[in-house]
Amino acid sequence: MLDYLLFGALPYVALAVFLIGSIYRYMKKGFQVSSLSSQFLEGRQLFFGSQFFHWGIIMLFFGHLIGFLVPSAVMAWNGSPVRLLILEFSAFGFAISAFIGLLLLIKRRATTKRIQMVSNHMDYLVYFVLFVQIASGILMAYYGRWGSNWFASVMTPYLRSVFAFNPNIDLIAQLSTSNAMALLMVKTHIASAFLIIGIIPFTRFVHFLVAPIDYIWRKYQLVIWNWDNKEIRNSRNYFPGKSRDFKNN
């Protein structure tokens, strides 16, 4: 029953809340979409915490994404034991990096008076779920080896069944059956992952949705006209409005 709730229902609740909530917040509360940097108040401790955490978590995110999108390629790569070890050790390294970063960030927020002034309950909730998420991932990797293999072979089919609106909960039980601890960690990891997705719109997690990718191809300078000077002065149209193509230069 619990499995059904966590792996059959929670994913849909989380994804629905994520989609509707994020769009609502972006459209209606645009001012509140921010990375809420606190470097201005404390920069020194932030350096190690933020760098370790972010680079670790980004690599892990893309690792999971690749396992989800192209599981066959991951399996093929893991065909040779050396390559499997390389993948597992680097993934474990990024997890440790993210975990150490997170601990440093928690310590920073808990011990710096200035930072506490800009912290709210949601910031601590974010730390809590991230702690559970990363710690369960690390323990799972320790107790149930070669996660990259069974992620590609079992987890990806489960996730795909979720997106196909036909969640195959039985697959969860097949994960790391050899070890009870590993199974518990896997379940925690999956459930807290969906929890994280669900709370994105209500926490500072939103900032990753507005990661400034378009900066890469944007022109450096940006000039915006509130109105089209030529159109105003030379209007041949009594009601020239409605066409707002000129907004960007």
Place this chain on the structure above:
Amino acid sequence: MNIRSQISMVFHLDKCIGCHTCSVACKNIWTDRKGAEYMWWNNVETKPGTGYPTKWEDQEIYQGGWVKNGDTVSLKGAGKLKGLKNIFHNPNMPVLDDYYEPWAYRYQDLFDAPEGDDQPIGRAVSLITGEPMEIKAGPNWDDDLSGTPDYARQDVNFKHLSQAEQEAMFQLEKMTFHYLPRICNHCLNPACVGSCPSGALYKRGEDGVVLINQERCRAWRMCVTACPYKKSYYNWNTGKSEKCVLCYPRLESAQAPACMHSCVGRIRYLGVMLYDADQIHQVASCDESQIVDRHLDIYLDPNDPAVIKAAKANGIADSTIKAAQNSPVYKFVKEWKIALPLHPEFRTLPNLFYVPPLLPAMASVSADGVYDTVSEHLLAGVEKLRVPIRYLSSLFTAGNDQKVIDVFKKLHAVRVSRRDTTVKDVTEKQLNTVMNEAGMDVHTANAIFRLTSLATFEERFVIPAAHREEAIEMLENTGDYKGSTGFGFKEKPARGL
């Protein structure tokens, strides 16, 4: 030719008395809020001094502005690669302690303290943590004429001066200072705009005001680093950056910005300049020795029929062109050439120009301790000045001493010419020598004198209204919006969860 109009400014440093009325006017209107207490969009600092934030001019520390990179320019400490690489932690960003920790006093304690043998005190408390604090710095804690090791002697511009020159500046008889009021320069090549990963910063096409869209700002903080003048500030409470808006709601209705309107010394001038936007990139990436000349060349003569024609073709309103023709900024910068940009080597092409201060430079001291202010030789030898020209050229001309001397000769000629008119103790030979050296005629000298000393409010601020009333008709059906609220969004400026 792609002509745009730009609201530009001149600050006359000889007239600044350092009263901070401008700062307070700005603070009361714009930054008297939680998260913005430490911000002074307008600040006045003492030179020599370290400024606000401390040593903002030192780009080895803060990595602001543009650097020449072959035929183009690139951001020194931000940009696509460096900016995105440092997005999780920006190593060059000034933090609170580089500005100062804002505070208030517990005034109520003065009233509530129980009767006792000692005086009650109102302790200083931090406006960030609310806890009692030791005040270590303030936004204007420069020192006038004392040369303490913490402030005047730490001036970044001293790196161009020899040790002997620096020591000379702090000798009791020669010691001097001037004030430097600063606001956002609303640059033609703004580094803040170029550095913003979200594209929240932009330059307004109509009047060149540089703004931050508060709804698009995501607190990546790159603008704080990239602005070499440190005029973009991070609001720690809302998680958004903010900057001087040049009081654009006032400008649009042809009123002077609050800092300028309230200026007691009447040092500030504001007007329209027409410039060729096609040249911006070329000028910003020119050789450093040419940067001042090329910068000033980008502004066009508003009385030139070809310029007027091109401006009209670009949709610039007749009222704006007329304002450009009467612009006091054009007179100071282009006609008389006595106003210079601050730190042009940052390559942002600032639109705020300063008339460098002659008063602290002149008045050499004779052997018997008398200040000599009218000597015909005053500017004959640079070594006689109380301030090394190097110091001022480091501020205003990217190290070109001659340009500062040229301005000083003109300013001096105006004074000698006026003395001839009023006191009448200047010999004709003296007058002619000074006027010839400066390339000045009496008519121009009188015009400079008039705009410097006697100008009315309307002469100092020539601002065309923004024609919003026409613009709104093409943006919206005005009937639909009749009776609705004014500018801006109505969301409470609180941080998100």
